[in-house]
Each structure stands twice: as C-alpha cells, then as structure tokens.
Amino acid sequence: MPTVSMTVNGKAVSGEVESRTLLVQFIREHLELTGTHVGCDTSQCGACVVHVNGEVAKSCTMLAVQAEGANVTTIEGLANGDDLHPMQEAFRNNHGLQCGFCTPGMVMTAVDLANKNKNPSEQQIREGLEGNICRCTGYHNIVKSVAEGARNMGG
Amino acid sequence: MYDFNYQKPSSVADAVNAMKAASDGKVLAGGQTLLPTMKQRLASPSDVVDLAGCGDLSGISASGGSVTIGAMCTHAAVAGSSDVKGAIPALAAMAGDIGDPAVRARGTIGGSIANNDPAADYPAACVALGATIKTDRREISADDFFTGLFDTALAEDEIIVSVSFPAASKAAYEKFKQPASRFALVGVFVAQGSGGARVAVTGAGENGVFRVSAMESALSGNFSAGALDGASVSADGLNSDIHAQADYRAHLVGVLAKRAVAAAG
Structure with missing residues (x-):
C-alpha cells in the first residue's frame, strides 16, 4: 500500500493508504480530524473543503496520494487555542x-x-x-x- | 471506487510509457471529473497516471498574437493570468465562471477538453477561437479534436501538452447555467478572428460542441447582434432531458448567440 506524507495544520503526518483513499478519508479516519465533513460525496456540497497548498479543495474529490508533500489546513487548524479565527x-x-x-x-x-x-x-x-x-x-x-x-x- | 495502481511520472514521456504499459490506464489531471466518475464505478481503470509531477505542463505564455496554456493549468490560473486577460479576455472570463472556486482551483484545461463533456465550457472556447491542441506527438486543430460525446481524436495513450489560442479581435461567451449543477444548459462562444466569425455551441448538441455555420455567415460581413435576427438553429440533434427540451435549447442558442455578439462589442 502507498505511504503518504503531508503537513496537516502545521504538523507532519504520514500513513499507509490505498491508492483510492480519498483525502477526506485520510483526514477523518486516519488523522481523526472529523471537523471536515462529507456531505454529498459528489463534489457538489462543499462540506469537505480544506486548503491544499493555500488553495481550496473539495477533499472528497482528491486522492490522499495527490496530497503527498502538500501543506493542508483543515477547520481544526484555524483557531489559535481557545481564540477562534x-x-x-x-x-x-x-x-x-x-x-x-x-x-x-x-x-x-x-x-x-x-x-x-x-x-x-x-x-x-x-x-x-x-x-x-x-x-x-x-x-x-x-x-x-x-x-x-x-x-x-x-x- | 475500485482500487487501482497509482503512478506519478515526472515527465510527459514517462507518462505516455506508463499509459502504454497499463492494461486500462487513465490519465489524472485535476480529477474533478475522473474521480467522481470512478466513485460511481462508471470508470474502473487498472492504473491512474497522475500528471501532477510533470512540471512542464503548467505554464502560460503569450507571443506572436497567441496565448499558449499548459495542459495542467487550472481554471483559476487561466482566469487570473494577465497573459490570457490581455490576449483574450473572454477566455479568462469563461475560465473564471466554470464550476465553483474549489473546482476551478483543481480542474484543468487539459482535463476538460480530453473529457469533452457535452456541457463543458472549454470545448466551445477552443472551437470558436480556432485553438490548436498540442499533444506528446502531434498538433490537432480544435475542429478535428472534438469528435463526439465524451470522445476526442486522442489515442488512448496520447497526452495533451498545451493548447494555443490565436487572439481574436472580438470574443465573448454567454452561458445559461443549469441552476443546480451550474453546467451549461447551453453556452455559446462567439469570436471574430483572422479566419472570420465563429460561433460554437456547448451544452446543446447530442454529440457535444458544434459550430453554427448559418450564424457565422451572417456575422462575417456584419459582426452585430442584429445580423443574427432571424437566424435560428434546428432542434434536430439537440439534447432533451429533464432540464430542457431540444426546442428550448435551440431557442437558447439564438438568444445567447446574440447576447454574446453584443457583449463582444
């Protein structure tokens, strides 16, 4: 199985995934960052939007392996401790x-x-x-x- | 989605070789169509060949009266490019109105035209502007490239490198969006270039993008909305679905063509 490494909310992470593992699955199920939601799973609703290298991406329409080496920010990465963004x-x-x-x-x-x-x-x-x-x-x-x-x- | 063998070659030549070696390979560009299609199991390739590692596919340059866009340029990059805005503002505006911001941040020009969705915007731009599609092995005119529903002149292992658009003296694109999907229910791209007036229609034809020669003739001597008075498109060969009947689409072609000509100035 492919190994994927990336930076999520400033922290280096890596994990073994299938080629078909979606970025949102990696974020939710491997990293257990469940703030990113799956709504339609057909790239229409936008509940899964994260930032990849500073650009918005629907993480249900991106493979985890496509984010190899990328800098990813999820909703959990916005607040500064108890101070909301x-x-x-x-x-x-x-x-x-x-x-x-x-x-x-x-x-x-x-x-x-x-x-x-x-x-x-x-x-x-x-x-x-x-x-x-x-x-x-x-x-x-x-x-x-x-x-x-x-x-x-x-x- | 069924699993597959993921490959990320670092050059177009390696990508072509990977496609040749695969039993049923698919090229991955931005993935905004391919991945949803694979999720629905409408495609189940043995190998997915990701072009993101091919660094030579993402530049935009303008020279000699044309603008050349690398196949992996995103819609957002095209929309924001000063070269594109300078040479063909209508093309930049069209790219900036595809899908939504997240789709534009990942979807690419090469992926869009290789897929040739009958409601995609880029095929109309390519045909109306008389673009040339450069692949790893040849150059194909837009008129010869789009061959039918989701079908192109590309060989199975052929990869688009760039698309060149000659600058037009006048051009505009008008799209009537399907309200839910935001795809073109009908879209009309008009252009006045060195080869005369061209009118290309997307969203309406059963076989994808097509030109309207009667409108092009009417515009050739008089590029004005008034020149299209009385010019109509037959509903034969147009799509009918739950969103619009063929005769409604035919009507929209006439309305949007006039609006586009008026907008082109």
Whole structure:
C-alpha cells in the first residue's frame, strides 16, 4: 500500500493508504480530524473543503496520494487555542449557521475568499460560495458572516 | 471506487510509457471529473497516471498574437493570468465562471477538453477561437479534436501538452447555467478572428460542441447582434432531458448567440 506524507495544520503526518483513499478519508479516519465533513460525496456540497497548498479543495474529490508533500489546513487548524479565527468568530456573531453541518466547508471557503479579496461585495461573496450548499439558513446570515469575517481578517 | 495502481511520472514521456504499459490506464489531471466518475464505478481503470509531477505542463505564455496554456493549468490560473486577460479576455472570463472556486482551483484545461463533456465550457472556447491542441506527438486543430460525446481524436495513450489560442479581435461567451449543477444548459462562444466569425455551441448538441455555420455567415460581413435576427438553429440533434427540451435549447442558442455578439462589442 502507498505511504503518504503531508503537513496537516502545521504538523507532519504520514500513513499507509490505498491508492483510492480519498483525502477526506485520510483526514477523518486516519488523522481523526472529523471537523471536515462529507456531505454529498459528489463534489457538489462543499462540506469537505480544506486548503491544499493555500488553495481550496473539495477533499472528497482528491486522492490522499495527490496530497503527498502538500501543506493542508483543515477547520481544526484555524483557531489559535481557545481564540477562534476571525471568520469563525464572525459566523458565531452573525448566527451564520443552524445545524452546522456545512459550516466547516463554508468557513474554509470564506477564509480563502477573504484571503484573495479583502473587501468582497455581497455579490462576490455569493458567487464565492457557489460550491458550498447550506440547507438550513437560506445563506443570508452566512453572507453577513463572511463580510464581517473578511473585514476582521484585516481587510 | 475500485482500487487501482497509482503512478506519478515526472515527465510527459514517462507518462505516455506508463499509459502504454497499463492494461486500462487513465490519465489524472485535476480529477474533478475522473474521480467522481470512478466513485460511481462508471470508470474502473487498472492504473491512474497522475500528471501532477510533470512540471512542464503548467505554464502560460503569450507571443506572436497567441496565448499558449499548459495542459495542467487550472481554471483559476487561466482566469487570473494577465497573459490570457490581455490576449483574450473572454477566455479568462469563461475560465473564471466554470464550476465553483474549489473546482476551478483543481480542474484543468487539459482535463476538460480530453473529457469533452457535452456541457463543458472549454470545448466551445477552443472551437470558436480556432485553438490548436498540442499533444506528446502531434498538433490537432480544435475542429478535428472534438469528435463526439465524451470522445476526442486522442489515442488512448496520447497526452495533451498545451493548447494555443490565436487572439481574436472580438470574443465573448454567454452561458445559461443549469441552476443546480451550474453546467451549461447551453453556452455559446462567439469570436471574430483572422479566419472570420465563429460561433460554437456547448451544452446543446447530442454529440457535444458544434459550430453554427448559418450564424457565422451572417456575422462575417456584419459582426452585430442584429445580423443574427432571424437566424435560428434546428432542434434536430439537440439534447432533451429533464432540464430542457431540444426546442428550448435551440431557442437558447439564438438568444445567447446574440447576447454574446453584443457583449463582444
């Protein structure tokens, strides 16, 4: 079986996987980082979004072996101890979630959006979240959260 | 997904050899179509040959009135490239409207055209702009490359290296998105280049991308939306599914072609 090594949330990790092991399976089942969720498993819903070498990726649509040597950040890697990341804090402030299932992917996508566009318009936020589906909120508070989070990230 | 033998060669030549040696090999580029297809067991290759280690496939360069895009360039890279935006802004805009941000961060131009999904955007851009597809062994014009539904002129072990687009004086792409999948229900790419006006349609044809010669003739002397008044496309050979009937798609081709010509200026 292939051995895969990568850096996840700043920590060097490695493990034996099958070629077909998805990155999200490696993260959840091998590393036991279960904040990254599997929603649709068909690369549509975005609950599994993580950052790979600084770019957003749907980790259900990437093999673990493709992340060999990569720098991966999951939702667990955002907070600094007990201090939430500004985007997480903004989701809490604005009630940007109901059941919370989509939230890890929403936050990871939102952080990437804010990294690339420090002051996104509502339209840009809605377009930026096209690959993340929420079945609870109707998106309104998520959009508000992302706008506030982007501002508080230093934009 | 069934298991497979994963290979990551470091050059295109090694990748071709790996494909030749495999009993049923598949080339992996960004994986945004291949991996979902394998999950559904619609594909179960013996070997997956990952091109991510072939460093010579990811550059973008502009020279001599054309822009050349390496096969492993992501949609996000094309959308953000100053070379592409400078030479063919419509191509950069099209790449920036494929899928969603995560798909654009991994999906590639080479993977898209090799797959030739009948609702993909890149085939329309390639055909309308008169692109040339360079492989490990030859050059293929876009008109000859897309041969049918999920079918191309590529041999089983042939690998796309780059795609060259001649700059167009005018070009635009208009897409009517299927509201759930965001794929093109119909997309029309129009271009006015050195070879005249071209109109390429994706999302509508049963056999994938096609050109509309009546519209191209109408535009050749007068590249304006008004020149397309009365130009219509037959519903024969167009897709009918739960999302749209063939006659509706035919109607959309006319509407989107006019919008694209108007947008191209």
